[in-house]
Amino acid sequence: MDLTATAAPIVDAVRAAAAVEPVGARTHAEVGNQVRSEHATTAVGVPAGIVRHDVADLTVTVLAGTPVAVLDAALAEHRQRVPLQPRDSTATIGGVLATGLSGPTRLGDGPLRDHLLEVRFVTGYGALVRGGGPTVKNVTGYDLPRLLVGSMGTLGVLVQVTLRCRPEPGVTEWWSTASPPGELFECLFRPAAILADSRQTLVCLAGDAADVAVGRAVLRDRIAVDGACLPDGPHRGRISVPPNELGALTAALDRIDGVDRDDGTWLAEWGVGTVHVAYADAQQLAAARGIAERHGGWLLREAGGEADPSGAPFDGFGAAWSGSGTANGELHTRIKRAFDPDGKLAPGRFG
Amino acid sequence: MCFPRDAREVQAAVRAAQHHGVPFVARGSGTGLAGGATPLDDALVIVMSQMDRILEIDPRSRTAWVEPGVLNLDLSRAAAPHGLHYAPDPSSQQACSIGGNVGTNAGGPHCLASGTTTAHVLAVDAVLADGTATRIGGARPDEPGYDLRGVYVGSEGTLGVTTGVLVRLLPDPPAVRTLLLDFTSIDDAATTVSGIIAEGILPAALEMMDAQITRAVEDFVGAGYPRDAEAVLLVELDGLPDGVTAQALAIDEIGRTHGARTVRVARDEAERELLWKGRKSAFGAIARIAPDYYLHDAVVPRTQLVGVLRRIYEIAAEQRLTMMNVFHAGDGNLHPLIVFDRREPGTWERVHHAGTEILEACIAAGGVLSGEHGIGVEKRDLMGRLFSPIDLDAQARLVEAFDPSGLANPRKVLPAGSRCGELAGTRPVPEGTWI
Ligand SMILES: Cc1cc2nc3c(=O)[nH]c(=O)nc-3n(C[C@H](O)[C@H](O)[C@H](O)COP(=O)(O)OP(=O)(O)OC[C@H]3O[C@@H](n4cnc5c(N)ncnc54)[C@H](O)[C@@H]3O)c2cc1C
Numbered sequence: 101m102d103l104t105a106t107a108a109p110i111v112d113a114v115r116a117a118a119a120v121e122p123v124g125a126r127t128h129a130e131v132g133n134q135v136r137s138e139h140a141t142t143a144v145g146v147p148a149g150i151v152r153h154d155v156a157d158l159t160v161t162v163l164a165g166t167p168v169a170v171l172d173a174a175l176a177e178h179r180q181r182v183p184l185q186p187r188d189s190t191a192t193i194g195g196v197l198a199t200g201l202s203g204p205t206r207l208g209d210g211p212l213r214d215h216l217l218e219v220r221f222v223t224g225y226g227a228l229v230r231g232g233g234p235t236v237k238n239v240t241g242y243d244l245p246r247l248l249v250g251s252m253g254t255l256g257v258l259v260q261v262t263l264r265c266r267p268e269p270g271v272t273e274w275w276s277t278a279s280p281p282g283e284l285f286e287c288l289f290r291p292a293a294i295l296a297d298s299r300q301t302l303v304c305l306a307g308d309a310a311d312v313a314v315g316r317a318v319l320r321d322r323i324a325v326d327g328a329c330l331p332d333g334p335h336r337g338r339i340s341v342p343p344n345e346l347g348a349l350t351a352a353l354d355r356i357d358g359v360d361r362d363d364g365t366w367l368a369e370w371g372v373g374t375v376h377v378a379y380a381d382a383q384q385l386a387a388a389r390g391i392a393e394r395h396g397g398w399l400l401r402e403a404g405g406e407a408d409p410s411g412a413p414f415d416g417f418g419a420a421w422s423g424s425g426t427a428n429g430e431l432h433t434r435i436k437r438a439f440d441p442d443g444k445l446a447p448g449r450f451g
Numbered sequence: 452m453c454f455p456r457d458a459r460e461v462q463a464a465v466r467a468a469q470h471h472g473v474p475f476v477a478r479g480s481g482t483g484l485a486g487g488a489t490p491l492d493d494a495l496v497i498v499m500s501q502m503d504r505i506l507e508i509d510p511r512s513r514t515a516w517v518e519p520g521v522l523n524l525d526l527s528r529a530a531a532p533h534g535l536h537y538a539p540d541p542s543s544q545q546a547c548s549i550g551g552n553v554g555t556n557a558g559g560p561h562c563l564a565s566g567t568t569t570a571h572v573l574a575v576d577a578v579l580a581d582g583t584a585t586r587i588g589g590a591r592p593d594e595p596g597y598d599l600r601g602v603y604v605g606s607e608g609t610l611g612v613t614t615g616v617l618v619r620l621l622p623d624p625p626a627v628r629t630l631l632l633d634f635t636s637i638d639d640a641a642t643t644v645s646g647i648i649a650e651g652i653l654p655a656a657l658e659m660m661d662a663q664i665t666r667a668v669e670d671f672v673g674a675g676y677p678r679d680a681e682a683v684l685l686v687e688l689d690g691l692p693d694g695v696t697a698q699a700l701a702i703d704e705i706g707r708t709h710g711a712r713t714v715r716v717a718r719d720e721a722e723r724e725l726l727w728k729g730r731k732s733a734f735g736a737i738a739r740i741a742p743d744y745y746l747h748d749a750v751v752p753r754t755q756l757v758g759v760l761r762r763i764y765e766i767a768a769e770q771r772l773t774m775m776n777v778f779h780a781g782d783g784n785l786h787p788l789i790v791f792d793r794r795e796p797g798t799w800e801r802v803h804h805a806g807t808e809i810l811e812a813c814i815a816a817g818g819v820l821s822g823e824h825g826i827g828v829e830k831r832d833l834m835g836r837l838f839s840p841i842d843l844d845a846q847a848r849l850v851e852a853f854d855p856s857g858l859a860n861p862r863k864v865l866p867a868g869s870r871c872g873e874l875a876g877t878r879p880v881p882e883g884t885w886i
Contacts, residue, residue, distance in 0.1 A: 154752065154754065155649070156645060156648065156649040156753070156754045157648070157752045157753050157754045157783075158648065159752070179651065180651075200593070200598075202592070202593075206592070210566065210570060211592065211593075213598060213601055214566060214570055223845065227841045227844075227845070228841070229841055229842050229845040230838065230839070230842045231842065231845065231846070233750075233818075233819035233837070234752070234817060234819075235750040235751065235752060235782075235783055235817075235818055235819050235822070236750075236753075236782050236783065237558060237562070237567065237750050237779070237782040237783065237784050237822040237823065238750055238819045238821070238822060239555065239556045239558075239567070239605050239821050239822060239823055239824070239825050239826075240819040240820040240821050240826060240830075240834070240837060241826060241834060241837075241838065241843075241846050241864060241865070242602060242605075242606060242846045242849050242850070242864070243556075243569070243601050243602055243604070243605055243606075244845065244846065244849070246569070246598045246601025246602060247597055247598060247601065247602050247849070249598060249601075250593070250597070250598055251597055255597075266653075267651025267652070267653065268651070289622065289624070289625060289690065289691055290690065307690070307694060308690075308691075308693065308694035308697050308698070310691070310693030310694060310697065311690060311691040311693055311694040313693075314691050314693070340591040340592050340593040340594075341591055342512065342589075342590035342591055343512050343590075343592075344509070344511055344512045369592075371513075372592050373590075373591055373592045374592050374593070396590075396591070397591055398591070398595055400593075400595070426585075427579060427583040427584070427585035428585055428586075428587070428596070428599065431579075431585075431599060431852065431853065432596050432597060432599075434851075434852035434853075434855075435597060435849065435852045437852070438848035438849060438851060438852040439845070439848065439849075450596065
């Protein structure tokens with residue numbers, strides 16, 4: 101079916117509704133601020149399906165409602181991958197891209213935004229727009245794909261995307277080691293990931309077998325593991341700080357009231373600056389946010405968090421918007437208005 | 452024209468332009484090939500060459516803050532003592548500026564594995580069109596809100612003037628190997644490229660040169676390229692020694708399966724540098740053949756290289772033009788190069804005609820208008836071949852959000868009338884504008 105026909109119900113729904121919430125599998129529904137509107141909100145879903153996998157060119161085009169697990173399986177048959185890596189692989193590709201959370205191998209694979217080549221999306225004014233292009237290199241016009249990654253459904257409903265695939269590395273190994281992450285960041289060449297919690301360092305080595313052996317040899321007291329387990333709990337978030345702050349920041353996280361150092365409440369991505377946190381109670385998540393801010397970072401709530409009796413938007417994106425008056429705040433407001441003049445797409449998501 | 456020395460002076464220049472309702476154009480080194488820095492409408496030209504300091508190199512986080520006028524190669528030179536380098540390496544790297552690279556989202560041979568400029572820019576300090584200074588992006592992996600940084604990189608000076616750039620530096624690879632494969636047919640070389648990619652090998656660089664440019668380069672620098680080859684591939688592998696060796700063997704085999712006559716491995720750094728010098732001086736070399744050249748830039752899916760290259764040579768033959776190809780084959784980024792003498796009557800028209808036909812052939816093969824040079828004024832009016840009016844309107848809305856005044860480098864990138872309901876802007880590009 102041609103895309104105009106596929107997108108027609110989405111275009112109609114957006115045009116008819118006063119408030120629209122683009123929805124995938126709802127696996128990321130708690131991330132950031134929640135949709136809130138005085139109008140009845142229409143949930144708009146997106147069809148699924150792999151449209152075209154150009155195996156030899158390492159690109160794949162999918163409808164945005166396709167679950168990540170379906171894409172992963174299809175690509176694996178050809179020993180390829182797109183490292184989207186959501187916590188829950190029933191997540192849709194559109195949902196992952198719109199939320200903009202990069203996976204734990206960002207150090208080696210690059211951020212999520214670098215995997216997207218072309219987008220087709222429905223704007224708030226009900227137009228089906230194409231941005232970017234299907235080739236692996238492209239500077240033809242403005243970079244709408246990157247604008248949409250992490251836009252939380254506030255600028256458009258993603259309908260179809262073209263992604264860059266990577267060849268599956270010859271060997272992929274995960275290790276737990278006693279070597280400190282900072283030291284490994286200095287001495288490992290192109291590691292896929294260096295993650296650390298308060299007890300151990302987790303390293304992902306990927307590539308040619310002989311190269312992986314070189315990396316493996318420097319890991320002290322190593323134990324093979326299946327992969328990285330991100331901290332889990334009812335109150336979760338991800339901190340983004342300048343990478344040089346990781347040491348001081350994680351030391352402060354260990355001092356949060358009621359947190360046992362050995363509970364594995366945080367996992368830091370070395371060389372990147374992302375710290376995943378999860379706590380038993382909301383106060384602890386709030387404390388982590390305070391620490392993040394003191395270290396020049398910010399915390400995006402992923403789940404749980406403090407109750408919000410005032411109805412005021414949750415923090416997280418606040419920094420971008422609270423500053424209306426700031427140049428970036430103004431830019432955000434104007435971009436939002438440009439793509440969604442009536443403010444109907446995911447209202448409240450960005451505060 | 453003005454030559455600001457710091458961000459405040461840039462701000463003053465932009466405010467003055469706004470005050471008088473005069474358009475302004477930021478200019479780096481002026482090496483851009485799409486005319487992005489060409490002033491139209493008597494614009495104020497803000498030349499960034501005085502802002503050429505490397506402010507900080509932080510080896511710990513592998514980043515550097517630089518002023519926009521810093522030359523690309525100077526940054527890598529300054530990072531070298533730390534065992535780091537700045538990955539995007541346009542062939543013009545001795546002359547072009549980081550600010551200009553951000554403007555065009557510049558690429559280079561070594562962007563195949565590591566990505567173009569946008570993958571290496573973490574933050575930009577910019578003076579927006581209304582004269583406010585702001586920081587877009589940051590040292591943190593994610594910023595709250597939209598990826599303004601992603602939108603800004605490659606916007607060809609239409610969204611603001613860059614006054615500082617935070618770039619990512621990469622560690623130098625422990626091992627590098629450079630291979631030269633030579634072929635008796637262009638098709639074989641192009642199938643080898645597709646073969647390497649399909650095999651799942653992503654070399655650091657994968658460049659192709661056809662017979663004419665290979666001979667021209669050989670005459671010019673004597674890099675030891677085979678004069679009788681129909682095409683050569685320059686392949687660079689980097690990483691840890693064993694992996695590099697394994698990949699070199701694999702490429703040797705893929706090349707020979709697809710008809711490579713010889714596969715030569717650079718024995719030492721001197722030989723490697725000479726091979727690269729040949730590739731990077733291609734444009735100097737052709738100056739000896741004819742006084743003028745027109746360098747195109749388009750991208751096609753890598754699986755389409757064979758067919759598109761054939762069509763490009765056909766177009767040249769039909770238009771009786773000398774055409775050479777030297778390009779970033781690994782990402783399908785073609786650079787058809789037409790050499791000519793504009794004093795010959797009718798030539799200029801044929802050059803233009805051929806250019807348009809080439810771009811049409813690339814679009815028909817599923818390609819795009821530019822891989823690294825940008826749109827500027829050169830391809831502005833071809834944007835409608837790739838994008839619908841609705842698509843162009845969406846891009847124009849984005850520009851308007853950044854610059855409601857429309858004074859930041861106007862009439863670049865998007866054709867007149869892109870914003871639905873916009874009055875078609877009218878004045879044509881002045882005669883003789885250098886693009
Ligand atoms: C021989 C030759 C080889 C080349 N090879 C390559 C190549 O391999 N890869 C490649 O990508 N390009 C290549 N180029 C093109 C060119 O060098 C690049 O586009 C380069 O990025 C331009 O940098 P510049 O400093 O000269 O910018 P300019 O030409 O001065 O400007 C380019 C654009 O950026 C904008 N700009 C410049 N500075 C600023 C600023 N401070 N703030 C806001 N906007 C700004 C301008 O308005 C303009 O739109 C080549 C050019 C030549 C002549």
